[in-house]
Amino acid sequence: MSTFLDRPASAPGAPAPAAGAGPRVRRWLRGRPSALAATAVLALLVLLALAAPLLAHLTGQDPNAYHDDLVDSARGGVPLGSFGGISADHWLGVEPGTGRDLFTRLLYGARISLLVAVGATALQVAVGVAAGITAALGSRALGRLIGGATDVMIALPMLVLAIALTAVVPPDFPRPLLLVLVIGVLDWGGTARLVRAQTLALRGLDFVEAARLSGNSRLRIARRELLPSLAAPVITLAALKVPTNMVIEASLSFLGVGVKPPTPSWGQMLSSAQTWFRADPAYVLLPAGLLFVTVLAFTVLGDGIRTALDPREGSRLRIGTAKERSA
């Protein structure tokens, strides 16, 4: 309902249908070491996450096995040894209290964290795109309705929904999926607004009119004419949303609505680590550092994709070429 929100945060302005996005991105990447590094970091992370069982097998560690002998029970369960109990067996030390192997837990945690963040983003994008297109192409009333629904979703606190959903779904419903649902359902407003604005702008373009004139149905127009042009801004937004969702997952875990034990996630590790940062700094620094690096990588990549897909980038201060927009 807020009209000028229609120019959303990271909207790359008017729909600028970039031609040949793939090669552009690749070309862009080649010239930019930071983006290349970000891509490499993310690829490595995904690889490590995928290979978690294998790596666990290689190190001979079970992420859930307790090692009571590795912690000092009388002192709150702080790991014995230095740097959080780093040893030949436990490359990154062990978890206070339980003595579980941190290296494997972080690996397994990456699976959940990445899965939840990417999944939630996918859901947000799917819902947001559907809602945005419907709002733009549907009747005025429908647009209003979706605007209202967005407001409802913004105002509905995540925890209320999380707890309610936790209750409705059966206990053996996978938690990561539930988190994806909670985050995805609540936070699609931004995408919807972006897509709505872009669609409205695109709708007036002649090629959409031409498609109409050829007798295409609305659905077909949305699918064949609009979606491809929406891809660039939406992909950009999505890349920037992934890290945000990671932090949200961490916060939900902190409030006790996260993944189920013994499954680790970075967020859940961080939240249980928060009190340990003086007694066992390694325990906090590891998940925090990983989260930070991932967020950094996603953000750099997201910014990169945006610049690569925005044809006006690189010609930011372009002079005397108003014509291309005056049409």
Add this chain to the structure above:
Amino acid sequence: GPKDAAGGSGGESSGKPGAAGAPQKGGTLTVLNNEPQNDFDPARLYTSGGGNVPSLVFRTLTTRNREDGPAGAKVVPDLATDLGKPNADATEWTYTLKDGLKYEDGSPITTADIKYGIERSFAAELSGGAPYLRDWLVGGETYEGPYKDGGKGLDSIVVPDAKTIVFKLRKPEGEFPFLATQTQFAPVPKAKDTGVKYEEHPVSSGPYKVVKNTGDGETLLLERNENWDPKTDEERKAYPDRIDVRSGLDAAVINQRLSTSSGPDAAAVTTDTNLGPAELAQIGDNKELASRVGTGHFGYINYLAFNPKVAPFDNPKVRQAISYAINRTSVVNAAGGSALAEPATTFLPEREAFGYTAYDHFPAGKTGNPAKAKEILKEAGYPDGLTVTLTHSNAQNRQTGPETATAVQQALAAAGITVKLEGLEANAFNERRWDAKNTPGFFLSRWGADWPSGGPFLAPIYDGRQIVTNGSNYNHAQLNDPAVNAEIDEIAKLTDLAAAGKRWGALDKKIGEQALAVPLFHPVYKRLVGKDVKNVVISDWTGVLDISQVAVK
């Protein structure tokens, strides 16, 4: 009762925690708490032994003995001259008030006000207290409180004169003096009763009165009640002039503030926040900090509960196998390590007041006995192990939460028992475990005593008549053994508490043979105080630092 927080006594520790020197009057005591005093109405409070901050404002017929350690588990007179005079079969208890008792406004405290205070705790608007009055007083089960009784009152509380009050019980209750410590026994002048608004400014009978109460108990300011006569009160010391309660604080922040002890925090204590394992590890070898840590024990048990109506837990051998397999070291570590939890093999806490009698029917050693467990499983007909579901709470409370559950999971895995975890949101978890019709087969549970005796510990858990089918049921095993029921009744008749204790201990040991629960650990509470705080007294009643004893000068 289940709602009680935690605390403990400095029994074993050498030297009293806190600053040295004789305590003196004066100064402001700051209380840094996590939970706001949302309920400040004596009718609604459910606190064992008279409570913490409320005990500064409410005096009751009896109260807990404000001393360190085991001595603190005794009940002593407060408003009353003695612990009450029972009739022959302990179904009638008579109390007489001390002389010179006054409210904060100088008006005298009468037994009629105590009767009224108890009656109003029956009102639905003021629910929240312990169930005993309703269960014990004649006519209690149907009484709906003074707002709906047309002025008739509850007949089983008789007030022959302003100083005497008589309670008529449905059955013998030798532990009535313990009950009389609860805040429902605080006097409430009928004229001052403002219903649900009474908690905003409850009329004080204790050493302090409420000067400010904002944010529904989030911040409280208490000042001296000049009409409180120390001569009538041997228990409360009331050294500080003012008590400034700040709540709603994060636990980590409370402990950090106490440890930093800067400014007003030097004269600060907390009544509801323990030191966590990380903080304990951090204190480590810091002598100064360690000297400010008090240790408390509370009659509390964390255990694995079975519902023998659910297969395979209907098979005693399965329950025994699990008892053998449990690794209490892992569990204790999950609970915060040996400083914060003591492994338990008995249901009753290891305190004389509860009637503790040692036993270990299914010895698992320190780290479990998987071999023996496997053997028993084979006998039970599960030579290849089995898969069970353990229900637990998602709350990160280090008791019924995921940490303990995964420790159990790991221990049982060694014995060939695969444990699937069913974590529920805190409310859902409680609803499940208290729902007699739908109790899970195998779950984490806990129980705390309403007063230091075996009675409130064993009766709600194992008395077959206390199985509640459409309310909160604590008899998880739904044990209804006539012999047990009869023994509970017999012990209740005893007014000699020491004798009663021995019989509770014996009963515990007897029930333990059935392996209806696997005792896991008794928590230990570590509490930090500000650097200027003196006279730290922690009784074994609740393990709570006694706020009425501390001095800041």
Add this chain to the structure above:
Amino acid sequence: MTDYLVDVTGLAVDFPVGAPGSYVRAVDGISFTLEPGRALGIVGESGSGKSTVAAALLGLHRGTGARLAGTVRVGGTDVAAATPAELRALRGGTAAMVFQDPLSSLDPYHAVGDQIAEVYRVHTTASRRAARARAVEVLDRVGIPDAARRSRARPHEFSGGMRQRALIAMALACRPRLLIADEPTTALDVTVQAQILDLLHGLREEHGLGLLLVTHDVGVAAESVDALLVMKDGRAVERGPVGEVLTTPAAPYTRALLAAVPRIPAAPAGPPARSPGEGGAPAPQGDGTTPVLEAVGLRKEFGRGKRKVTAVAGVTLSLRPGETLGIVGESGSGKSTLGRMLVGLLPPTAGELRHSGTPTTGIAPGAQMVFQDPASSLNPRRGIGESVADPLRAAGERDEAVIRARVEELLTRVGLEPGHYDRYPHEFSGGQRQRVGIARALAPRPRLIVCDEPVSALDVTTQAQVTALLAELQRELGIALVFIAHDLAVVRQVSDRVAVMRGGLVVEEGPVDEVYGRPAHPYTRQLLDAVPALDPELAARRRSARQEVYA
């Protein structure tokens, strides 16, 4: 040498593109000079580097990553070597620029007068008040009525012409010696265009300003400058006094350029560019046939309440098979709205529409449209073959082979290669894209095509090719055309009949020769007078005639 106002030698500009390190050359070795008080026109097709040259005079490429070579001296300052302070003094102080797009060249958030005053204060030590007074003065000078009051308005409260005047006022504010006008009239109607060109001319005479006029419209240049520089692909192809270049062009490109400019014969009774029924085309049917299109009292309103706009106020027209109806009129007169209603893209508020005798609502069967902007009328993310095939698929054709064959046939028909099927729009030039648009319109074998400014975005040479193609297709296929344009000359070239629109109404309608030869309505006459003439002398005559009218 130093008394040149502008002295450019061997200017070359490279822009970075794509991956770091690669460049594209936009301007290649341009040299020219301009003396104080003289006017130079730079003409050339779109993308030939005209604006780039203009911007180089003010050093606007500095800091944008563009690479410059050669020397540029303006008013004695070496632009490449100037310090930032010198450059700032040059910009606006010595040389001032008027940009092409008046709609977006002013800050929407500030009052017009404040913006002018701001620029003035950058170059003088004037007080805030004095600056405001100067702003009012220059606004008054460029003919903004009630300048003191209007100076407090924000740009959106100005019409396009007024905004362009405000930009010129801004340029005048600091009394520059050189005015650089980059397509100052492209976005304006012919009538407004004439006023602005007259204004520039007047200012030059009055203040002795040097003028550098950048335009793709040779007519505009012919009216206003002394010398011409013709550019193509970043190079100068010809340079010389305006009369010489226009009458005896040396370079073949200049000749082609001039030949392509559509003209309206000066003589009233000139032969029509194309007479109906000529050639092998099926002659427009006699009175007995049903018209392909009939519109009765078409009306369209946008918005409600106070913000109601009547775009089309009741238009009645009919079109016989094979006939071409031209629609001309100034911007906002409702041409596009009418065109969209005719094909059913816009539902009319009132009135009736019949296609081949059957009343229609919604998308009209057998009607197609060619759009103005070739860039936006094709989906940049789909191959052009797919775009052309779209109407076929939408009509239910499933056989890929049939579709492909038909598309290739159409592409060939509009002069493209069948092998271009899988190429993307950005790989084509503007004119080629417009051909694709025409192919798409032809695909469903329509009886009627509405062309909404199909050539306005193209440069003259391409324009000529596209109009020729349309005329040819119509002849061969007997399709009825509605041809919308604001360019009177273009309309005259292609139409059998012409309708002149103003304020949502058709003010005059008739056969082209009649309307152009003996305009009945004063508005039509005004339009015709405003058309720039290629002949500088004629232009001068017309200008003085116009001044008399306005005086």
Add this chain to the structure above:
Amino acid sequence: MILFLLKRLGGALLVLLALSAVVYALFYVAPGDPARLACGERCNPVQIAQVRTQLGLDDPVAVQYLHFLQGVLAGRDYSGGAGLVLHCDAPCLGFSYQNDRQVTELLLDRLPATFSLALGALVIWLVVGVGTGLLSAVRRGGITERVLTVLTLAATGTPVFILGLLLLMAVCAYLRWLPFPTYVPFGEDPEQWAWNLLLPWATLGFFESAKYARLTRSSTLETLAEDHIRTFRAYGVGERRIVTRHAVRGALGPVIALSAVDFGSMIGGAVLTESLFGVPGLGKTLIDGVRVVDLPVVVGVVLTIGTAVILAGAVADLLHALADRRVALT
């Protein structure tokens, strides 16, 4: 303008209605029996039944919802015990099961703290976030931009509970620059109010600043690419003036819009920050309300957030329309 307000109001009421219905529906399925929780854990069935009647929880949800709406429109009466009839004036959001107070009263009690927190954070992110964004837009490509980018990314990637705790430990425990904050109401002592909110403001403000820095940067760059900026460049107007006078206005549109939404939802309480710093705000009230199934409180807080979000949206639109007259109010 009037029409705009009326339309907004109508839309807002519908949204609020939907919001309350959603919360009612969610709670219908959420675990926990409010009567049992309100009664205390060891209530017997008789007591629970009494409490349930007392709270009107034995009606079907739809009826409860209607009663709630009735209360909002016309007010309601409650029994407060001791012959006390508590009248709750319209708009009555009900009576909290757990706090024994009228929700309206409770919310009004908590609102100042949350508002204080959100306001300070708003100022910080507008100053620090937007300032950083502008700076890095002006210094694009330079070392300044790089440093700022890394800093803002660091803030984006740190969960607020970690950020807050680190700040608290650093400033209050190690450096001891400030005492541990305890919330002091503004009305009591404005100076103490500010000092004690400094850390929560910083935590929340810096966390949000990261987002705003990025938003401002990209939106400024976008504006800088617009044609009218080119005009002023071509007239020798200095870069700084161009940014501060011409780019900022245009760039701030999205910033204001997002700020409005963020500020609005922050009124619902920044739960983590509030509990970390003991700010007695709505966030904690909400969490506690959710945990003990105190439906009236949850509905109340959610409606407050809804109202704030909508109000903030309207204010943002108004601001935008005032700044840019081309924008029509619809």
